[in-house]
Amino acid sequence: MRKSGRERGVTLVEVLLVVAIIGVATGLVLLGSGFADSARLRRSSVMIASAVRVAFGRANATSKVERLVFNFDRRTVAIEESSKQLHLARNDRTGGAEAATEAERKAITEAEAILQGPHAPRPSFHPIKTFGFSVEKGMTGKALDRNIRFLQIETGHQDDIVKTDQAYLYFWPGGQTERAAIQISINGSTNENDVVTLLVSPLTGKVDIRKGKWTMPRPRDDSEGSERLDPEGSSSTPLFSHGGK
Numbered sequence: 001m002r003k004s005g006r007e008r009g010v011t012l013v014e015v016l017l018v019v020a021i022i023g024v025a026t027g028l029v030l031l032g033s034g035f036a037d038s039a040r041l042r043r044s045s046v047m048i049a050s051a052v053r054v055a056f057g058r059a060n061a062t063s064k065v066e067r068l069v070f071n072f073d074r075r076t077v078a079i080e081e082s083s084k085q086l087h088l089a090r091n092d093r094t095g096g097a098e099a100a101t102e103a104e105r106k107a108i109t110e111a112e113a114i115l116q117g118p119h120a121p122r123p124s125f126h127p128i129k130t131f132g133f134s135v136e137k138g139m140t141g142k143a144l145d146r147n148i149r150f151l152q153i154e155t156g157h158q159d160d161i162v163k164t165d166q167a168y169l170y171f172w173p174g175g176q177t178e179r180a181a182i183q184i185s186i187n188g189s190t191n192e193n194d195v196v197t198l199l200v201s202p203l204t205g206k207v208d209i210r211k212g213k214w215t216m217p218r219p220r221d222d223s224e225g226s227e228r229l230d231p232e233g234s235s236s237t238p239l240f241s242h243g244g245k
C-alpha cells in the first residue's frame with residue numbers, strides 16, 4: 001500500500017540545520033561560562049587584596065600580630081590574631097606559630113626533635129571577624145568564588161612554595177608584612193590565561209594584581225629586601241594595584 005503523501009523523512013539539509021543550531025547554542029553557553037569564570041577570578045583577586053589591606057591596617061590599629069590563613073582545601077581566606085609577639089622563624093611551616101593542622105604538628109615535632117635544649121612556647125592564633133572583611137555565618141574565613149582555587153603561595157618566611165594544606169601571611173604593628181606571591185586560577189588550571197597572581201609589597205602592604213603566573217621576587221641582600229617599590233622589576237603592567245600607604 002502506498003503511504004500518504006504527507007508522510008516524509010527528514011532531509012539532510014534539516015539535519016545539518018539542527019546540528020548547526022546545537023553547535024551555536026553550545027558555543028554560546030561555553031563562552032558565557034568563560035566570561036563568568038573570568039569575572040569570578042577577578043572578584044576573588046579583589047577579595048584577597050582587600051584581606052591584605054584589612055590585616056595590614058588592623059595590625060597597626062591593635063598593635064597585635066595578624067595573619068592571613070589561606071586554606072587550599074576549603075578555598076578560604078581567614079584573618080587570625082595573636083595576643084603574643086611572634087618572632088618569625090625562617091623556613092618554619094607556620095612561621096614560628098603554634099600548629100593548626102596535623103601536617104603542621106608533624107613537621108614541628110620532627111624539626112624540634114633535631115634541635116637540642118628547651119623550646120620557647122609558640123604563640124597561638126585565633127580567627128577574628130573584623131570590619132571590612134565580612135564572612136558568612138558559621139565560617140571562619142571568606143571563600144573564593146565558585147570554580148576558583150589557590151594554585152600556589154610563596155611567602156617571605158619560607159623558601160618552599162606551598163601548594164597544599166595551608167599557607168600563612170603575617171602582619172606586624174608598625175606597618176609591615178611579608179613579601180608574597182599568591183596565585184589563584186580557574187579550576188586549578190595552570191594555563192596563563194586562567195591564572196592571576198597577587199604580589200604583596202612588604203613595607204607598604206600594596207598589592208599588584210597581575211595576569212598569569214608570577215613568582216615572588218626574592219632579594220639578594222638586605223637592601224633589596226627592604227625596597228618599597230617591589231614587586232617592580234618586570235616589564236609587565238599590573239591589572240591594577242590595591243591598597244598601599
